[in-house]
Amino acid sequence: MKTVYVVGTCDTKGSELRYLRKLILDAGCEVVLVDVSVSEFRSEASEVDVEPSEVARFHPNPPKDEEFKDRGKAVAAMSEALVEFIRSRRDVDGIIGAGGTGGTALIAPAMRALPIGTPKVLVSTVASGNVAPYVGPTDISMMYSVTDVSGLNRISRVVLANAAQSIAGMVLNKIAATADERPAVGLTMFGVTTPCVQAVTRALEARFDCLVFHATGTGGQSFEKLADSGLLVGGIDVTTTEVCDYLVGGVFPCTSDRFGAFARTGLSYVASCGALDMVNFGAMETVPSQFRSRRLHVHNPQVTLMRTTPEECNRIGEWIGERLNLCAGPVRFLIPELGVSAIDAPGQPFHDPEADAALFAALERTLRRTDKRQLARVPLHINDPQFAELLVENFKEALREH
Structure with a gap:
């Protein structure tokens, strides 16, 4: 089975992320739901596969607890930890995330850390603007959320479903590397x-x-x-x-x-x-x-x-x-x-x-x-x-x- 990592802040985007997980599972992929919440309203362990504390342990120089009271510093620290967490995994066949400005900034660096060719989809409220700072020199596919990523509604269900089917299709139908022996x-x-x-x-x-x-x-x-x-x-x-x-x-x-x-x-x-x-x-x-x-x-x-x-x-x-x-x-x-x-x-x-x-x-x-x-x-x-x-x-x- 191919494995897709669903990444986001479950304290504010829990329903959307679980919706993505269900659709990707239904499409035939295994799913690992990674919570990168930085607030006190974190998810129950049973709702996710990887808790924020587990991701945070991968930070090369973990911040003190009081530093997490500053949301900006907390997001930056969790983003650094997520990069190292994703690099440590050997089963990332694809990755999808969803978020607003903070979530997009948090998730995108981890996507950039993955090799070219690994499917990457990021549903974001900023995807209709200048996405260069998020995409950088990589092959991240960004999808504009249209409405805010704030609960499920008639618009967000369709957009998120399209994103879920996109990542599942990329993972399940990945083209094998051509046997080109030329350097x-x-x-x-x-x-x-x-x-x-x-x-x-x-x-x-x-x-x-x-x-x-x-x-x-x-x-x-x-x-x-x-x-x-x-x-x-x-x-x-x-x-x-x-x-x-x-x-x-x-x-x-x-x-x-x-x-x-x-x-x-x-x-x-x-x-x-x-x-x-x-x-x-x-x-x-x-x-x-x-x-x-x-x-x-x-x-x-x-x-x-x-x-x-x-x-x-x-x-x-x-x-x-x-x-x-x-x-x-x-x-x-x-x-x-x-x-x-x-x-x-x-x-x-x-x-x-x-x-x-x-x-x-x-x-x-x-x-x-x-x-x-x-x-x-x-x-x-x-x-x-x-x-x-x-x-x-x-x-x-x-x-x-x-």
Whole structure:
């Protein structure tokens, strides 16, 4: 039998969680109901399979009882404990939770701790808004509760039933992993670096399973999560553009841990300056007022690009160089001197030799070169076929070295 973990705060969501448990049992799965309540109105032991006290014991540094009087601290502590509890279990075939803002924040980290591919469904009152902080770089399916998760009614019964059938269907009909013995390599891509990444993929796909990630902030995090998880043999990080949004204030930022997975793992790593000429915003009317006088380009009705200045490029190059200096494994960074994106070329809207020169100089100045950590400038555009060939050659060399 496949086992689904139903997780939530039974002090306030008990009827909804027990309703989910019944429907999932009826669908043919075993169920473990985990109560993560933090108030004094906790469930009777007979109502749940795992009590809050059992989950709390997994906290690496259990808070004192008086700290649980502060609900915010209590939720944060229980969330940390739940992550370790879920990691300790070996029978989690799927997980489902339901809650409001507090419950969603409590449950989501434990879902993110599970491997990609493990079914995860979270019914939430915040699921119609920005769910990036909850989903992160994982495959959580979020379902908007429509009404508050506060008792059973004609709406909540239908929504919760759909969620229960969804998790049961995912668990009972999980597709077996394909027998692909090719090692996996991660690549990062944007529309303006697509020709380069496609050429690299074509050159490698006979020997490698090429996983391409869209460099939209969470895309880069997913790329590095797989590296941290030991699922990649290396990375070809063509499109490091998320650093621009992180440092300047765009909508697709990386985190302060960008490049961290490769520093921690020592995996073979090849990178370039893909789309470091741009910061991303939404539709034109969403561009912050302080940037309205800058060089802007409408990529599509929902995406407006802003050209990075020489000063910003200097910061970006230094930040990347400092992060890559932490990598002990084989690193190859290739600088395409004739342009870093499809719109950074003579006659294109973001062609700016001065800004590119500042970027390249900062990278050269900051990156400490060793036998393993190398940087090279090449007289090519990033989308030139020869540049893709150089990326492939350097990746193979890095793999041999690793």
